[in-house]
Amino acid sequence: MLKDLFGKKRKYASIPNEQSKVDVPEGLMKKCTGCYKIYYTKEMKKNLNVCPNCGYHHQLNAWERIDSLFDKDTFQEWDRELISNNPLGFPGYEEKLEKDRQKTGLNEGVVTGKGLIDGQAVAFGVMDASFRMGSMGSVVGEKIARAIENAKNEQLPFIVFTASGGARMQEGLLSLMQMTKASIAIKRFSEANGLMISVMTHPTTGGVSASFASLGDYNFAEPGALIGFAGRRIIEQTTREKLPDDFQTAEFLLKHGQLDRVIHRHDMKQQLSTLLKLHEKGGTGK
């Protein structure tokens, strides 16, 4: 019958009742962004947010990252007390900052300090993409520059983990000038034979990729991390070109000679440790 052909079987959506909501507490399970498999959040965290099934690297927040790299209880934080002003009087900016401070427990988008990796002392900057998308305003620029200056004065290597959407719009040109500030600090550090290692994590774009993220003596990235200058959408709109699926991934950059290595999160500490050891004697081999 014609009616049977067009007639659709009625589908029912199951709406969880109040009871079932209580049964599964919020945040207990996590769906992998890469393969959509569902895992216990705890299990995922234990695996450093790398999917046990497909290897997708989910973001780590700054403290998780620090815990994953440093020898236990060796981390000392610098400049925690710095927070942003609202230099342009941008409407709503202060409220947004306050909200992110509450949400992340951080004062800004980067944590800096020093600590030990397998007993080797390093100065450190770890960005956190959950604070204003890791965007760089005055505080991020200042903390990075100060950390590099400290590294220079204390003759420590400097390692930066980047995760940033770029310069912070709400601070206007002041944000752009942080790119310069950080870059000059790196120049001074480099002239003093300081070792700088940059590890780009998802995502590293815009003003951060176009300044300190790209200025390591060694530039690394985590698998699958999005790294680029301009946003994919802008490029598509401007050039009307079809972009490859792996465009602006860590692997794409490696293929085009823009990175030294792509390093799996589980190998990160060990590889950094080896690299630090290789520079122990200032590269002179004496």
Place this chain on the structure above:
Amino acid sequence: MKQVLDFEKPIVNLREKIVELKSFTADSDIDLSDEIQTLEKRLKVLEDDIYGNLKPWDRVQMARHQERPTTLDYIAEIFTDFMEFHGDRAFGDDPAIVAGIAYYKGTPVTVIGHQRGKNTKENIYRNFGMPHPEGYRKALRHMKQAEKFQRPIICFIDTKGADPGKESEERGQSEAIARNLMEMAGLTVPIICIVIGEGGSGGALALGVGDRIHMLENSTYSVISPEGAAALLWKDATQARRAAESMKITAYDLKELALIDQIIPEPKGGAHRDIKQQAGAIDSIIEQSLEELRVLSVSELLENRWEKYKCMGDYKEI
């Protein structure tokens, strides 16, 4: 056809009326010189009023004006014996950046600048003044050479931004810009940067690390274009006028934020009204800056440069 900006229309209309009356007077027996005189007076008042009270969005349009003088226009006016050199020695030559050496009042200098076109054909050739990585690498090659031969460097900034394209990403746009920032920080010769049109984000900054940063009165310098900011903040690119106000992108705003050194005045109605006068104003600022910088030792120069940028930032301690 001269490009007329929206806010200039009342001036242009009045000017046309005066021309009309003048030709009418010349062709007939009726004497309208009194009326003409009145209108000319009114024109002056109107010009002073409009050009004296430009809003940020008006200046954005002025900075983008089709006939606005470009790097090569100023080079022809200010320097002598300019020789342009091409190529980054690795990939290609980028016409969106011009670089070369010239005399400035008898002193050899290196001149580098963004170069956009004044019509569609030129703009396609120049990629609308949006450099590729090889452009920045060409610039860096010239800066290093300037250092070797102890020539001061003059940079003209005039770009919407670095090229956003697939190939630019493949060839390391980010790295090219970052490298310039870092290397410019350590150059042992004076660097003077002048924003002459649009200073578009990282693409501008890659020629913009210097001992003096000056801006033409109607130029802009911003972390993102007003259109881009409006699209991100309010999901509406047509709010660009509003974004231009809140982003603080004019020379006056940036001087107040202590991010630039000096504002270079423009002729009434903009730089394109009188290139010679404009070039003269730029010339005297270059001369003054060079005089101030020449007396510094290399270590003073580099230390001052670091101090200059170290101070840029607005934060508090809790």
